[in-house]
Amino acid sequence: MKLGPLIGTADDAVVTGFAIDHRKVAPGTIFGAFEGARVNGEDYIEAAVQAGAIAVVARPEAKVAGAMHIADANPRARFANLAAQFFAPFPAVTAAVTGTNGKTSTVEMTRQLWRMAGFHAASIGTLGVTTADERVSTGLTTPDIVTFLSNVAGLAREGVTHVAFEASSHGLSQYRTEGLPVRAAAFTNLSRDHLDYHGDMATYFTAKLRLFAEVLAEDGTAVVWADDPHAPQVEDLARMRGNRLITVGEHGKTLRLVSRTPSLLGQTLEIEAGDKLHTVRLPLIGAYQAANALTAAGLVIATGGDVGETLANCARLQPVRGRLERAVIAANGAPVYVDYAHTPDALEAAIAALKPHTDGRLILVFGAGGDRDPGKRELMGQVAASGADVAIVTDDNPRTEDPAEIRRAILKGAPEATEIGDRRAAIAAAIAMAEPHDIVLVAGKGHEQGQIVGEMVLPFDDVAVARECAA
Numbered sequence: 086m087k088l089g090p091l092i093g094t095a096d097d098a099v100v101t102g103f104a105i106d107h108r109k110v111a112p113g114t115i116f117g118a119f120e121g122a123r124v125n126g127e128d129y130i131e132a133a134v135q136a137g138a139i140a141v142v143a144r145p146e147a148k149v150a151g152a153m154h155i156a157d158a159n160p161r162a163r164f165a166n167l168a169a170q171f172f173a174p175f176p177a178v179t180a181a182v183t184g185t186n187g188k189t190s191t192v193e194m195t196r197q198l199w200r201m202a203g204f205h206a207a208s209i210g211t212l213g214v215t216t217a218d219e220r221v222s223t224g225l226t227t228p229d230i231v232t233f234l235s236n237v238a239g240l241a242r243e244g245v246t247h248v249a250f251e252a253s254s255h256g257l258s259q260y261r262t263e264g265l266p267v268r269a270a271a272f273t274n275l276s277r278d279h280l281d282y283h284g285d286m287a288t289y290f291t292a293k294l295r296l297f298a299e300v301l302a303e304d305g306t307a308v309v310w311a312d313d314p315h316a317p318q319v320e321d322l323a324r325m326r327g328n329r330l331i332t333v334g335e336h337g338k339t340l341r342l343v344s345r346t347p348s349l350l351g352q353t354l355e356i357e358a359g360d361k362l363h364t365v366r367l368p369l370i371g372a373y374q375a376a377n378a379l380t381a382a383g384l385v386i387a388t389g390g391d392v393g394e395t396l397a398n399c400a401r402l403q404p405v406r407g408r409l410e411r412a413v414i415a416a417n418g419a420p421v422y423v424d425y426a427h428t429p430d431a432l433e434a435a436i437a438a439l440k441p442h443t444d445g446r447l448i449l450v451f452g453a454g455g456d457r458d459p460g461k462r463e464l465m466g467q468v469a470a471s472g473a474d475v476a477i478v479t480d481d482n483p484r485t486e487d488p489a490e491i492r493r494a495i496l497k498g499a500p501e502a503t504e505i506g507d508r509r510a511a512i513a514a515a516i517a518m519a520e521p522h523d524i525v526l527v528a529g530k531g532h533e534q535g536q537i538v539g540e541m542v543l544p545f546d547d548v549a550v551a552r553e554c555a556a
């Protein structure tokens with residue numbers, strides 16, 4: 086591709102690629118120089134040009150010598166648009182999901198439902214890039230813009246026609262998932278998380294709303310979990326912009342959840358759609374999984390799926406890795422569940438999901454991540470204290486923080502809890518104390534494969550450790 090047509094000039098230099106990290110620049114690259122949270126990418130412009138960058142997308146005030154300066158007050162947005170032209174074509178149908186909790190589950194369920202409808206579908210998010218054949222990890226929920234666009238284009242080349250991706254608030258505020266037309270966008274919920282990055286709830290919500298205000302195609306569909314207190318604001322935005330609107334949940338108008346009855350291994354949902362009442366036997370437990378399944382169904386309907394067929398297919402949804410995953414049943418019969426709850430709201434949802442399934446005690450093992458919003462720690466403690474019968478506070482990716490300090494902050498909200506820093510010892514203790522009718526919930530790490538201590542990632546898998554401890 087030539088540089089000229091890309092930016093509307095006669096320049097016939099050949100563009101070979103895009104990079105936002107100067108270390109990835111090769112001759113012919115367009116370099117995006119952005120001010121970051123840690124460093125200023127503009128400081129690497131000279132090095133990028135030396136490495137062969139032919140153009141630099143940067144703020145007008147940035148200094149660029151030896152390459153074309155593509156100046157824009159919003160260089161991340163401009164870069165995303167140029168890179169998208171370079172990487173296109175993309176799968177015909179793309180859907181994005183934002184919200185504090187439930188993004189991974191919803192994109193994964195959307196992928197499954199599309200597949201059941203006969204499409205070649207993929208999902209991108211915390212679990213990596215998932216297709217019917219494989220799963221490849223990318224490291225972040227929303228990868229950087231170059232990885233994202235090249236992955237999505239690669240999926241199109243493999244024949245994928247439908248892709249659902251997570252749009253995290255970080256990703257949205259850094260324009261990491263832009264440039265391609267988004268046909269449908271879903272909002273799951275909003276509660277406290279990531280205030281270390283966004284500062285306050287209003288800024289955090291605004292970052293998420295950008296998906297509906299700017300990223301969703303003008304003729305696209307907004308899918309909203311209507312039972313969240315923030316739903317009306319998302320709905321108003323969609324109406325204002327003239328987007329089609331699908332609302333789901335007890336307050337939903339498109340898919341109205343009439344009743345939800347837990348069963349031993351799942352739940353039965355009655356859903357009113359138009360003038361029809363559908364009964365869905367969802368093979369997953371917990372109100373939150375029902376919410377995610379309905380939101381996923383909303384996205385599938387938004388992109389052309391038949392209502393009756395899509396709801397019927399929900400009966401065949403497979404569990405999502407690390408989300409209320411039953412890791413093992415201890416020798417005495419107590420089941421051990423692993424869940425990715427790492428916010429106060431998620432912890433509450435995971436506890437609520439399991440409560441109807443035990444007439445014994447709910448024994449909870451949990452912690453909170455280091456280098457993340459410290460304000461959520463005490464709140465998570467409070468949720469544990471009021472929801473669990475026994476709470477054990479342990480470590481969850483302390484990163485560069487002192488793990489004892491993190492536990493102390495959590496214990497402020499749960500003074501009765503037991504403190505066992507070593508995560509394996511904590512899981513072992515929970516399983517050892519479980520009696521036949523109890524349930525053990527190990528929360529916070531879900532599918533994760535490591536414990537991040539300092540800069541090191543020590544191998545750790547909650548499911549594997551639970552199995553070892555139960556053996």
Ligand SMILES: CC(=O)N[C@H]1[C@@H](OP(=O)(O)OP(=O)(O)OC[C@H]2O[C@@H](n3ccc(=O)[nH]c3=O)[C@H](O)[C@@H]2O)O[C@H](CO)[C@@H](O)[C@@H]1O[C@H](C)C(=O)N[C@@H](C)C(=O)N[C@H](CCC(=O)O)C(=O)O
Nearest residue numbers: 105106107121122123124126129225226227229253255256
């Ligand atoms: C706080 C945050 O989100 N940081 C992300 C962000 O960094 P940044 O733009 O602030 O970058 P920076 O490190 O200050 O550098 C600025 C610029 O200089 C460039 N640079 C930097 C160094 C150098 O030697 N050369 C160079 O060119 C960088 O490529 C960058 O463009 O952009 C980088 C590239 O896209 C990301 O790798 C990085 O994620 C860090 C590693 C991270 O941990 N992010 C987490 C918090 C995150 O984003 N999590 C969410 C999950 C949220 C959820 O679902 O709950 C996610 O979407 O994954």
Ligand SMILES: Nc1ncnc2c1ncn2[C@@H]1O[C@H](COP(=O)(O)OP(=O)(O)OP(=O)(O)O)[C@@H](O)[C@H]1O
Nearest residue numbers: 185186187188189190373376424425426431434435
């Ligand atoms: N709809 C929901 N409402 C409340 N809690 C939820 C919901 N969906 C998931 N959760 C909780 O959040 C945890 C993480 O779920 P999931 O991975 O789907 O969310 P996510 O938004 O992708 O999270 P992340 O921000 O880490 O990417 C689950 O294990 C569960 O405890």
Ligand SMILES: N[C@H](CCC[C@H](N)C(=O)O)C(=O)O
Nearest residue numbers: 427453454457481482529530
């Ligand atoms: N996307 C989330 C994941 C948190 C998972 C939890 N195990 C932790 O490390 O805090 C984050 O990066 O904040």
Ligand SMILES: [Mg+2]
Nearest residue numbers: 188189211226
């Ligand atoms: Mg996720």
